[in-house]
Amino acid sequence: MTISEFNRRFLTERTGLPASRIGIVHCGVDTACFAFRDAERNVQGERRTLLGVGRLVPKKGFDLLLDAAAPLLEEDPRLRVVLAGDGPELGHLQARAEILGIQDQVEFAGVVDRDRILELFDESALFALPCRVSPDGDRDGVPVVLMEAMAVGLPV
Known part of the structure; x- marks a missing residue:
């Protein structure tokens, strides 16, 4: 058993x-948990959040x-990025934010539970997960968190 045609070929x-x-x-x-939510997305308010969740x-x-x-x-000081997750790239990403001069607008939220992920989905204007093939060949299929964000109605 595998999760995709790509994996079957592999x-x-x-x-x-x-x-x-x-x-x-x-x-x-699980659409009982990640059901469509008609959340008022804070896109015109004081803070706008671009959310990324993953290892x-x-x-x-x-x-x-x-x-x-x-x-x-x-360009827009109301915008912020929240990255929820932990892993070996944390230090590199924190340093990258500092080099780019955006460290005050980037929050590294660490590991979050499902309830907090749902809150972050509601608080965010946009979800982004720019997956790629890593240098060692590791890659994602379709990340479940991406499907969860779409299921609740968060723009991806």
Whole structure:
């Protein structure tokens, strides 16, 4: 069993098993918990939040998010970035925010539980997760947190 056609092809190439022997079960979202929420997104108010959630590892691309957000943060002091998660890239990302001069508008929220993720979804104007293939070849399929953000109605 695997989660995608891409993974099935990968496993077929790596193991020699025929594709017909590898089933696919796609990841899903608990829509009882991550139900559409008609939240008033704070896009015209005093603070606007761009949210990223995930493990702080190269494949998640949070460094790209900081680079892309920097000119927007400079232009609009009401904008902020919240990154929820932990991992080996934390120090690098904090240093990157400082180099870009945006450290005062970037919050590293650490590991958060499901209830806090739902609150962050409600408080945010936009969700971003610029995944990429990391130098060691590690990559995401479709991250569940991305599907959760879409399920609650947060623009992605």
